Amino acid sequence: MLGPLGDLLIKLSLGVYIYSLISLIAGIKLNDIRLLMSSRFSTYSGFVLMIFSTICLIFAFVTHDYSIQYVADHSSNALPMIYTWIAFYSGNEGSLLFICASLAVLLFLFVRNHSIGDMTSNYSTVFVLLFMIFLLGTTSLLANPFNLSEYTPEDGQGINPLLLHFGMFIHPPVQMIGLTGVIVPFAISLGIVISGDMDSKLNLLRKWSISIWMILTAGLALGSWWAYTILGWGGYWAWDPVENSSLMPWLIMTALIHSLIVQRKRNMFKGWNIFLVIFAFFMAQMGMFINRGGTVPSVHSFASSSLGWTFLIFMTISTIFSFCFFIYYFPKLHSPKKVNSLLSRESFILIQNVLFLSVALITLMGTIYPVFTQSIENQEIYVGREFYDTVNAPILFVLMIVLSIAPFIPWKNTSIKSYLRKKIPIVTFSILLSIFTSWLINGHYWVTISLFIFYFASLQFLLELYRIIILPKNSKFNFSGKLKNIFKILGANSSRYGGLISHTGILLVMLGIAGTSFMGIERDFALAPGQKANFKNYEFTYIDSVITTKSDHTNYKAFMEIKKNGKNLGTFFTSKSYYPRFDMNSTKAGIIEFGLEDFYFSQSILSEDNSAIFEVKINPLVSLIWYGTIIVIIGALVSVLPYFDRSYAKSKNSGEIK
Amino acid sequence: MLVSCFYNQQTNLTENEIRYLNLETKIKCPICPAETIAESNTKIAKDLKNFIKTKIDDGWSDKKITEFLVSKYGIEILASPEKKGIGLFLWIIPIIILVIAFITFIILYFNVREKRIYS
Numbered sequence: 001m002l003g004p005l006g007d008l009l010i011k012l013s014l015g016v017y018i019y020s021l022i023s024l025i026a027g028i029k030l031n032d033i034r035l036l037m038s039s040r041f042s043t044y045s046g047f048v049l050m051i052f053s054t055i056c057l058i059f060a061f062v063t064h065d066y067s068i069q070y071v072a073d074h075s076s077n078a079l080p081m082i083y084t085w086i087a088f089y090s091g092n093e094g095s096l097l098f099i100c101a102s103l104a105v106l107l108f109l110f111v112r113n114h115s116i117g118d119m120t121s122n123y124s125t126v127f128v129l130l131f132m133i134f135l136l137g138t139t140s141l142l143a144n145p146f147n148l149s150e151y152t153p154e155d156g157q158g159i160n161p162l163l164l165h166f167g168m169f170i171h172p173p174v175q176m177i178g179l180t181g182v183i184v185p186f187a188i189s190l191g192i193v194i195s196g197d198m199d200s201k202l203n204l205l206r207k208w209s210i211s212i213w214m215i216l217t218a219g220l221a222l223g224s225w226w227a228y229t230i231l232g233w234g235g236y237w238a239w240d241p242v243e244n245s246s247l248m249p250w251l252i253m254t255a256l257i258h259s260l261i262v263q264r265k266r267n268m269f270k271g272w273n274i275f276l277v278i279f280a281f282f283m284a285q286m287g288m289f290i291n292r293g294g295t296v297p298s299v300h301s302f303a304s305s306s307l308g309w310t311f312l313i314f315m316t317i318s319t320i321f322s323f324c325f326f327i328y329y330f331p332k333l334h335s336p337k338k339v340n341s342l343l344s345r346e347s348f349i350l351i352q353n354v355l356f357l358s359v360a361l362i363t364l365m366g367t368i369y370p371v372f373t374q375s376i377e378n379q380e381i382y383v384g385r386e387f388y389d390t391v392n393a394p395i396l397f398v399l400m401i402v403l404s405i406a407p408f409i410p411w412k413n414t415s416i417k418s419y420l421r422k423k424i425p426i427v428t429f430s431i432l433l434s435i436f437t438s439w440l441i442n443g444h445y446w447v448t449i450s451l452f453i454f455y456f457a458s459l460q461f462l463l464e465l466y467r468i469i470i471l472p473k474n475s476k477f478n479f480s481g482k483l484k485n486i487f488k489i490l491g492a493n494s495s496r497y498g499g500l501i502s503h504t505g506i507l508l509v510m511l512g513i514a515g516t517s518f519m520g521i522e523r524d525f526a527l528a529p530g531q532k533a534n535f536k537n538y539e540f541t542y543i544d545s546v547i548t549t550k551s552d553h554t555n556y557k558a559f560m561e562i563k564k565n566g567k568n569l570g571t572f573f574t575s576k577s578y579y580p581r582f583d584m585n586s587t588k589a590g591i592i593e594f595g596l597e598d599f600y601f602s603q604s605i606l607s608e609d610n611s612a613i614f615e616v617k618i619n620p621l622v623s624l625i626w627y628g629t630i631i632v633i634i635g636a637l638v639s640v641l642p643y644f645d646r647s648y649a650k651s652k653n654s655g656e657i658k
Numbered sequence: 659m660l661v662s663c664f665y666n667q668q669t670n671l672t673e674n675e676i677r678y679l680n681l682e683t684k685i686k687c688p689i690c691p692a693e694t695i696a697e698s699n700t701k702i703a704k705d706l707k708n709f710i711k712t713k714i715d716d717g718w719s720d721k722k723i724t725e726f727l728v729s730k731y732g733i734e735i736l737a738s739p740e741k742k743g744i745g746l747f748l749w750i751i752p753i754i755i756l757v758i759a760f761i762t763f764i765i766l767y768f769n770v771r772e773k774r775i776y777s
Contacts, residue, residue, distance in 0.1 A: 231697065231699075232699055233693075233696060233697040233698070233699075235696075235697060238693065238694075238697055240693075269766075272766060339766075339767050342767075347767065350763060350766055350767065351763065354759045354760075354762055354763045354766075355759065357759065357762075358752075358755050358756055358758075358759040361755045362751065362752045362755050365748070365751045365752075365755070366748065366751075369748050369751075373744055377744055379733070379744055380732070380734040381733060381734055381736075381739045381744060381745060382686050382734055382736065382737060382738070382739075383738055383739065383748060384686065384694060384737035384738050385683055385694065385737055385738065386683070386684055386737055386738035387738040387739075387748065387749070391749075391752040395756075521671055522679060523671065523675065585699050587699060604699070604704065605704070
């Protein structure tokens with residue numbers, strides 16, 4: 001019963017969205033407010049219908065309605081109730097429905113927040129609606145999750161066991177919302193270009209771009225965290241094709257939110273920004289195509305399907321359209337101002353943009369290269385970590401250097417002499433600090449260099465805060481007064497301080513990556529119960545393993561007592577589940593966070609006498625990656641949340657802020 | 659203190675272990691879609707790891723080990739293609755992209771400049 005109902009709801013909402021698009025276009029053409037009104041309300045009702053069809057599918061999972069093919073394929077009676085949420089998007093059809101629903105939410109938020117006569121936003125809505133109709137059409141006609149199965153089985157197929165993890169509750173939805181969400185900044189910029197109303201909509205574009213970028217950031221970090229805790233190999237990034245496909249839009253969005261600052265402050269780079277946003281949308285669609293088309297092998301092929309060609313066709317059409325559009329409107333987009341000097345913030349942002357684009361393009365090429373060799377030479381090859389590490393890591397490192405310099409260099413122009421004179425004390429101090437810290441943690445020289453970049457950037461940030469918060473004498477010198485002042489000042493220039501907070505977070509992530517890649521060590525230990533071993537300054541005793549058998553899997557739990565520097569940290573376990581139905585193992589590593597260092601162990605082979613082989617890793621500074629990402633997101637929130645943004649309108653166009 | 663920071667003295671791994679850690683990220687698990695043997699949990703990955711370990715202890719060079727694996731499984735066993743033959747172009751792509759990036763930078767930088775002069 002739920003099947004036909006859900007199917008009906010999806011098809012109804014598709015109809016409603018098509019009507020909405022037609023009446024919107026007619027409304028714009030005829031300039032008729034009633035048609036625009038009607039289009040708006042039909043988007044609202046489309047949104048409601050989408051939500052209901054989503055609920056329908058969730059309800060089908062909860063009630064184990066195996067008459068629906070998708071439910072039978074992706075869940076089973078043994079599946080605990082809370083995991084039905086994961087089962088919902090664990091396959092191609094369901095994840096498509098999820099994407100449609102999240103785009104419906106974004107569309108609703110977007111439409112709700114502009115007035116009916118706002119023509120720029122109406123143009124933008126046309127593009128979002130087109131994308132919505134494409135996705136919804138694909139879902140309802142080609143990959144309908146509500147299709148009925150030919151017979152109703154007693155029990156379902158069950159879910160891929162790797163997905164049964166807390167991280168899976170948030171990582172895939174966040175990632176999917178982020179990737180589909182790229183349509184919104186894309187649509188806004190196209191709307192802006194058509195109406196020519198560049199200035200009044202810039203803040204809207206900025207806010208949507210940063211929000212989507214923030215969601216993409218969270219998605220990437222959650223994915224890494226999931227890989228780190230459950231895949232059982234102690235790493236967090238594998239340059240897997242699907243990881244790449246979510247990284248590429250992130251890279252371009254990063255370039256975009258920075259060059260938008262230049263457009264806002266200096267009224268430059270207009271055309272370039274449009275180009276970036278078109279490219280970001282292209283990359284997001286590329287990601288969908290790679291994920292669904294299954295042309296490139298990946299560990300993420302949960303959602304692979306034969307739908308690749310629809311996405312490929314849509315991507316080709318939309319890309320050709322947007323570039324024609326770009327070329328047609330290009331003469332309107334030239335900027336009246338110019339880059340004055342190489343040593344200016346705009347030129348640094350330009351360098352940053354170009355480098356981010358390069359990383360994105362290199363990653364794209366590496367990702368699709370196997371497809372070329374396969375089709376041209378019929379030779380299967382694989383492009384992995386070594387390629388990306390050797391090529392991308394140096395560029396990203398240069399980007400970190402740019403990041404530590406650019407925000408603190410004046411706009412327009414500065415002389416190299418005065419700049420150096422100003423910065424030499426900070427540079428010296430950061431060198432000393434980084435050497436000292438590195439000596440404390442016994443760091444590798446790349447960690448020392450990363451620490452230097454980190455200190456150099458954050459000391460400049462702190463100095464700036466000191467100058468504007470502590471230094472002014474006009475306010476009363478008491479602590480609470482200063483504290484209030486902080487929020488006022490941060491609010492007055494929330495975009496800048498939000499950005500600087502995010503930068504600090506990114507630098508922490510960089511430290512974490514440097515720490516794990518250059519100082520991480522691993523070794524395998526074969527231990528019998530009761531046996532002890534030493535690794536670096538850790539001493540650990542393997543206690544024993546416990547085996548429990550459940551209806552769909554067997555669970556092996558190994559307990560280990562761990563000491564660091566002679567101090568007892570307690571007993572920890574690593575567990576491994578074997579799912580015979582999938583012939584698949586899911587590992588939960590034992591991770592003990594001590595300071596910023598992780599002691600990571602996972603069990604690989606268990607013999608009959610309970611002796612086992614353990615892979616033990618010591619990952620220094622890895623926690624900085626997770627904490628850093630949280631700081632990045634806080635920074636992004638500061639720059640978009642209305643609370644911090646109150647005085648934004650006032651400070652806009654008021655020239656440079658140092 | 660300065661010397662200690664620029665000298666990596668904190669690993670107590672043997673040279674063979676470092677070679678092994680380096681090699682295992684360069685060999686792909688033959689049956690996995692996109693994982694190296696360092697990442698994979700499959701049995702064949704474990705076997706390959708053991709193979710590499712024993713061969714390193716037997717005194718084989720890294721090159722000999724990879725060449726042996728390539729002759730047995732074909733070049734798709736390598737996690738990244740070699741810088742020759744079919745893989746060569748892949749390694750040239752980044753250079754091309756960086757050159758294009760540099761040209762783009764110059765164009766954007768000077769193009770905007772000219773407009774000011776003529777307008």
